[in-house]
Amino acid sequence: MTEEEFDAFYAVAFPRLVGQLYALTGDHGEAQDVVQEAFVRAWDRRASFLADQAPEAWIRTVAMRLAVSRWRRARRWLDLVRHQAPPDGVPGPGPEHTVLVEALRRLPEAQRQAVVLHHLCDLSVEQIAVETGAPAGTVKARLSRGRAALAALLSAGEMEDSRAG
Template structure:
């Protein structure tokens, strides 16, 4: 019965303190979702320490301090990540997809999902039938059948297109 009472006391404390702590951390961080996350995480840490956790003002202070430290730690990691990106990222112009790639994607969309998946994994990702089976859990025989059917469907699709729409050299 003591466990139930401890849970009830913690639940009551959570109900009363959570909104107040979120408001306090929101004021500190300026980010409401972040404040909610760090306060929630601090409460989870407090619950895992419930045997050594005492009720009252010190409990709320512990959660507030823990939440504040979590917020600072997250901010530092985020700032460090931004610095690394800025320092090591060269701006590059990304070309859009070529007309051939767009035509291929449109053709792949006409295939049933499993056929499309095995064709992409085999021909675009360069995976063997065995590797596809290991990655997807599908039997090798089924993969081979889907590859054949997918290739035939793509061949029919592209043979029906006028020659000027598809560049066979690319």
């Protein structure tokens, strides 16, 4: 892959991958960081990068692994960071977005990953199986359980909202 081809690929894929990793991590800054790091790693191997036949999947997989690794290292500090209010003047996400991200956070990691890859990344069950190394039947089960849990969480949130209003 030439430098120009890589730059064009980056321009198209970066925003999409950040959105996907944001849905997975719930932290936009973290999503940007891990996707950027994955692209740096891809840059180092750009000569053979297209040989992988799925460069975006490769970057997504690397970014997800980086996110999990960073999360494990930063686990103790997350409580401190979450208790700090955002800086003044920064608009927050809309209520629907916040409810969805919170519901996704409450799903087990494997279910959340399957739901995000299928519904936000538009990957098929077979593609998810290849990316995660799980059998297709396991991916289907994770999707089914994840959807059911997400529906229950979102319905419970709507009921709480209607009671509060």
